[in-house]
Amino acid sequence: MTVNILKRKWHKVTAVISFILILLVFAFSLFVNSHWSPILAKKLKEVVATSSGGLYNVDFSSAELRILRGSIVFYNITLKPDTAVYNSKKKLHLAPNNLVELHIKRLTLSHIHPLKLYFKKKLDIGEVIINNPEVHISYQLNHTKDTVLKDNRTTWQKISKSLRSIHVGNIIMGDIKFRYDDYSGNKLAISELKEMNVSAHELLIDSTTQKDKSRMLYCKEIIAELNNYTFKTANGLYSGKIDHIKLSTLKSQLNIEGLTLKPINAEDFFAKSHKDKFTMHIDSVQLNHFDFLSYHKYRTLNASNLLLKNGAIEIFSNPNHFKPPTDRVATFPNIGIYKINANMKIDTAFINQINITYTEFNAKSNKTGSIYFNHTSGRVLNLTTNPVALQKNNVSSVQLTSYFMNRGKFNLQMSFNLTDDDKTFDYKGSLGPMDLKIVNSATVPLTMVKMTSGTLKQFDFDIHANKNKATGKITLLYNNAKVALLKIDTVSDNLKQRAFASLYANIFILKRNNPDIEGGPPRSVFVNFERESDFPFFKYIWQTLLSGIKPSIGLDKKTQDATVEMTNQQAIYQQNRKVKKEQRLRKRAERRKKREEKKLAAGN
Template identity: 40%
Template structure:
């Protein structure tokens, strides 16, 4: 009997438990159906109030799972109200950026809906958005003459929400479209495969004025992968492996940077500009002012580090003669022409190969000069007026290996706002075999170095966009050369008699001639042709001094002593002579251009 009663009670308890379970499920379903629209209404209200009625958020369906603390929103759109924006614009209160967002599905985890409903506290562990489409539009802003709402976001939301905390917000595989309407024509850029992660979003009475946070987040990291494209001219292809920014560390890291031009023959057939090529393994910006960049696109960083790569300049063999000044290749000209503001306290380069190439049409060969393992620092790279008032000199201190052989120490000084674009450079080249320079001197100078040892090359040059003057001391031993002429099949042929004459009577085998005597020091005067780019100007200035030392046209003296008054007058005389020669050459070239234009006109 007792056992029978026990079984009956078990059945009763089982039935009651089942009824309670069903009631709980029905209760949660009922709560879901009641709470979900309430929470949706609160969310829409918070977005509306927080944006001063500019933005509306909508979604087709919301599913709330109270037990697991999860919520799913489908077909979400965040859209600006065009009428509200126009009103803001008329009042001068319109924001510089307007956003649109479309997401198919948003997942919220570890949420606490009852805190939101009863305590007005929004607490969420994780928000995930996959494949969102974001559109950012930039507009011009007028000065705001109306009284601004000085309240913080927390103060605006405090009646609806007293506390907002989200542990992690993750946006995966973002498609971003950026439209800039501030110029004459709209500029549109599209970025794919972006990722964003915001950590510890916190909006309360304490964090409303916390300047260590960005958009109330402890850290926001963004990453763009595999970005590539083609320049408007079609001459270059560019690619970046990844771009990563952390707001907490204010560090921007770019890896795998490539700028690749068309093949040289095709490039020069389509362009009169010099041909550039660039590769960098990584570029790091420390102390990057991302907020200023977001507002004005100004680039401001404490330190920039460029590591492992190459930079090549190929001088265009068909530049417009005298009709275009290739001042555009000068580094300090380029800095001035950048439309956006730039400022970098220090730019450090590590292990960069720099190459300069020039084509000789007469023999259809290219000469090249290269510098390997280039390391050093640039100080004060800026085009900002307030910075230039304090310091208008950009200084570069570099160490490199000329033709991968001789160690070269260089110091450049660029005046960043001088009308004459003045600059200076000093340097020292250590011992090396002179035959290493043949890849440059053979195609460009039609000379082959057969033997010779450099003991040291020192120079101190002061330049403007038009002239270069200074001193070059070239110390060497056992110099012998062969004079060349074009041979068959783009080869070289030795000028035997001229080579014998050059080595026997023209070229000095040693500098100094004898041990214990003063070396020959060249006072350099070089007037830059208008179609000479920067690297060609520097190279030809130094080459003119090297030639003077090698040909015995330089005078023996102490290289450390400054120029005497007599030497200064001589230098000025040479400068005047060089200027007159250049003016004569320009007139002759101009006459040829006019004759060519006249012939073309007749033929047409």
């Protein structure tokens, strides 16, 4: 009996104590909400104002402190620049290149330590979750390097009177709406991003990290990810898509997956442009040791290497034969690199397994032909427009290995002078053994010549060129070369063989072997080719090589002139035969008519 009474009393005492504790916690929560939230809000506003030099102001509609959960929730946060402060800094050449506006519907701070903030002046937060933020950044180039500020204190030094340290374990931002206005060009360029997520880890501002260069914005790591990004070029001729982008500041690495660039339909494209049409898809693009902060602040693109892996590039030559009024030297790589309009320095660009296709339409045959460079791999050194880097080394070199028409192994070395006014460059290479009939998919539609037999043993070239002319040596080794010359069949619109011309070419023009006899000295041709102003870069290279290939197989100038003369004589002969045939047919018709008239007269 006594035991039961004691049990009942103990239960009552426990219940009363629990109820009192709940009331105390509730009362304490109300007290904290009414006192601590304003204190924290004040501290945050002070931190933002002091750390930005008065450039930014932060505000929010309300804040809610949840003691039991150890969290604070802010609603409708806005971060805006003070335009008066910005303009005054701009006059002093101290304004930043980027201005940020931010709106957040809901921001949650979890695992906070208010007592540590109050008694130790340490802002310690376990996690920050930002829901549906809207970020608007405006870029205007005010300076290209860090300006010397009168107040050159670190962020920690600026806030040290109010706070000893700021620590945030994780910052998570999901489903970001991002707008970027770029005022650096001739007209405003606007970029808008969706499906963007950003996370930051171990943010720490204190005396130990104030000059820690391994951190980005005082964070151990910032990861930004973007999915399904689509865009259009300024001229409206191309649309693009990127499946996934990921930036890691800890690794200093930018990864792009599924980069695609497509032109509008061919008819509209060539109606609006006199340029060649490009299509591109790259599975993977990786930029290592990427200095994101320099790019964000000054548009300087610095990286140790660039990796392009698995993809295809297709080029379709513009069929509209338009001769531009200006020199097309702008198509040279050592000029085109400056069109990127960025201060760039990439030590090495690696290319791995890229298929390249060049297609051209021939109006004479009314057909298209293509040449292929499959499984292209290699590297490009010193890819730069940086003035300081160019003073040390002004030459960019290229080494590539490919398979021509997916058969013959093709090695190519190129070098470009990036500062020379004459735009000098060199290229040398070799093409390994292959069956010459493989090239018919290109030669038949483009040159109306069909290789009926032949084996390429080796093709070597070594050319030195500038924007005006190219000189060098070409050696083409082959066996048993035979061709068929083609013409349009006016009935079927297909190509058919020109029997007499093919026979003449194989007997009197074409040199079937090089060397002429086995073991003999090979023929080499020294070229001296002058570039026409309307020749773009790749046409210039091809025409230079062709000027050496033709005499190698027997089509030197003398032979070409003789061939033209023979062709003209044959054309005259064919025309004379046609005229004589028409005359015979006309005379036959006249005789037939006279006979019929005589019969009619005799009958009467």
